[in-house]
Amino acid sequence: MTFNLIPRLALFVLLLVGGTARAALTIDIVGGGERQIPVAVLPFASEDRLPQALTPVIAADLTRSGLFKMVETGGARVYEPTQVNYVDWRARGAEAIVIGTTATLPDGRTEIRFRLLDAVKQTQMTGFVYTVSPAQLRLTAHKIADVIYQALTGDVGVFATRIAYVVKQGKRYELQVSDSDGYGAQTVLASNEPIISPTWAPDGDRLAYVSFEDKKPVVYVQSLKSGDRRAVARFKGSNSAPGWSPDGKKLAVVLSMAGGSQIFVLDLAAGGMTRLMQSASIDTEPNYSPDGQWIMFTSDRGGSPQIYRVPAAGGPPQRMTFEGGYNVSARYSPDGRSLVFITRNDGRFNVAVQDIATRQVQVLTDGALDESPSFAPNGKMILYASEVAGRGVLAAVSSDGRVKQRLTSSSGDIREPAWGPLPRTQPK
Numbered sequence: 093m094t095f096n097l098i099p100r101l102a103l104f105v106l107l108l109v110g111g112t113a114r115a116a117l118t119i120d121i122v123g124g125g126e127r128q129i130p131v132a133v134l135p136f137a138s139e140d141r142l143p144q145a146l147t148p149v150i151a152a153d154l155t156r157s158g159l160f161k162m163v164e165t166g167g168a169r170v171y172e173p174t175q176v177n178y179v180d181w182r183a184r185g186a187e188a189i190v191i192g193t194t195a196t197l198p199d200g201r202t203e204i205r206f207r208l209l210d211a212v213k214q215t216q217m218t219g220f221v222y223t224v225s226p227a228q229l230r231l232t233a234h235k236i237a238d239v240i241y242q243a244l245t246g247d248v249g250v251f252a253t254r255i256a257y258v259v260k261q262g263k264r265y266e267l268q269v270s271d272s273d274g275y276g277a278q279t280v281l282a283s284n285e286p287i288i289s290p291t292w293a294p295d296g297d298r299l300a301y302v303s304f305e306d307k308k309p310v311v312y313v314q315s316l317k318s319g320d321r322r323a324v325a326r327f328k329g330s331n332s333a334p335g336w337s338p339d340g341k342k343l344a345v346v347l348s349m350a351g352g353s354q355i356f357v358l359d360l361a362a363g364g365m366t367r368l369m370q371s372a373s374i375d376t377e378p379n380y381s382p383d384g385q386w387i388m389f390t391s392d393r394g395g396s397p398q399i400y401r402v403p404a405a406g407g408p409p410q411r412m413t414f415e416g417g418y419n420v421s422a423r424y425s426p427d428g429r430s431l432v433f434i435t436r437n438d439g440r441f442n443v444a445v446q447d448i449a450t451r452q453v454q455v456l457t458d459g460a461l462d463e464s465p466s467f468a469p470n471g472k473m474i475l476y477a478s479e480v481a482g483r484g485v486l487a488a489v490s491s492d493g494r495v496k497q498r499l500t501s502s503s504g505d506i507r508e509p510a511w512g513p514l515p516r517t518q519p520k
Contacts, residue, residue, distance in 0.1 A: 129244055130185045132163040132211075136192035137171045142202060143226050149233035150190065153251040153273065154240065158495030173207060178214045186211045188244060190236075201225050204232060208240055218243050230275065248470040252515050255475060256280070256290040256299060257486060258508040267301060269316065272468075272511075274499055280314060281321075289333055292512045293340045300324070300334035300343055311345050313360070324358055335378040335387070337404075344368070344378035344387055355389060357404075369402060369409065377421055380404065382428040388412065390420045399433055413446065415453050421464060425471045425491075432465045432474050432491075443476050445491060456493040466511045467491075475511045 133151045154160040163186040192206035207219035238249025265287045270277035285304035314321035325331035329348035343358045355368040373393035388401045399412040399422040413419040418436035435444045443457040465476040484505035488497040
C-alpha cells in the first residue's frame, strides 16, 4: 500500500474482481454489547396482509445493533396494553415489549400504531401513529426501531439512514445507495471507469464522488432525488477526495493543477475557489469538523503519512496523530470529540479511533486490509471496507470495538463505503 495523490485507488482496482451486487447485503453479527436488553417484539395486528411485514424488520434492526436480545414471543397475539400479562413477559425475561396494529385505509395507505412498554414498571414508555404509503412501510419499520433504540439507550437511532458504496461487476463500476441494512439498493451511477470517494452532503440528497469516465479523476455532485449532476472540479490534472462543509455550501477537494497535491475549497453556491494552504507536501483527504471550524487532512509533510488539521479559514496546520508511522483517511466523529482513521499495525491496515483531547488511540479491527472508515451519524458504529477471502466486503464495528458486523453480497466486490446523515423527513 502506498500513500499517493489519490488514496486507495491502486488498492481499489487491485482488489475489486468481477461479479454482481444486485442482491441485498447480508449482515453477519459478531459479538455484542456488554449487556443486551431483552426485548419482545410481538407481531402487529394484520401486518401479514401488508406487502411488507414490519416486526421482522424492527427485530432485525435491534438485533444487529448488538445491544438487544430478542425474547421469543411464542406466537402471542397481543395488540393493546390491556391485553399484556406483564408477569408472564417478565418470567420470559423481557424488559421491554413492543406491540402494535396496522389498518389499511380506503386511500390505500396504512395506519400503523405501535407502543413500547416497560415490562418491569408495567407502563408505556412511548408510542406513535404513522400513516404511510406501501412504499414507506420498510422505512417506517426502521423509524420505529429508531424510536425504540433511543427510548431504551438514550442515543439516537440510525436504522433509517442510508449508506453509499461502490460495486465492481466485471469491468463495470456502480455507485449504489441502500438502506443501512443493505436493502433497497439503487444504482446512482454506472461506468466502465473507476468511481471512488463517495461522500454525503448534510442534506442527505446529494453525493459528491470522483469518476474517471473522462479518463481522469473529476469531482461530481449528484442529486439522488432528481439524478441531476454536475462536474464541480474538472481542472487540469487530478481532481479528487471531496469533503462537504457542515452547511453543505462548500466542498473541499484535492487538486494538482497548481502542482503537487493541494487542498482547495469550492464555494458551490456563489462560485469561486480558495486554496487552503501553500505546501510542497502531499495534502489530501480533507474532512470538515462538525462545527465547520477545522478541516482535517492527511499529509506526508512530517516524512510519513499522518493526520493534521487546519482552521477552515486558513492558518497553520496542527498534527493530530503521533502513534505509528502510517495514519490516513481520517473522519471526525459526529460530536467532534474523536476521529476514526486507518493505521498500519504490524503490516496490517486497521480501523482505529483517537480521542482528540487525550490523544488516546484504540485499534478496533484486526483485518489485513481495512479502509474507508466513516461514522454512523450517532457516532456509535463505524462503517468501513475490508477484504475477506480475496473479496471486498463492507463491515461495521462499534466505536468501543465490542460489536462487529460484516455486510456481504452473494456475488461481487464492494468498496468505498460512506454512511449517510440522519433523515430530515419523518413518516407521517
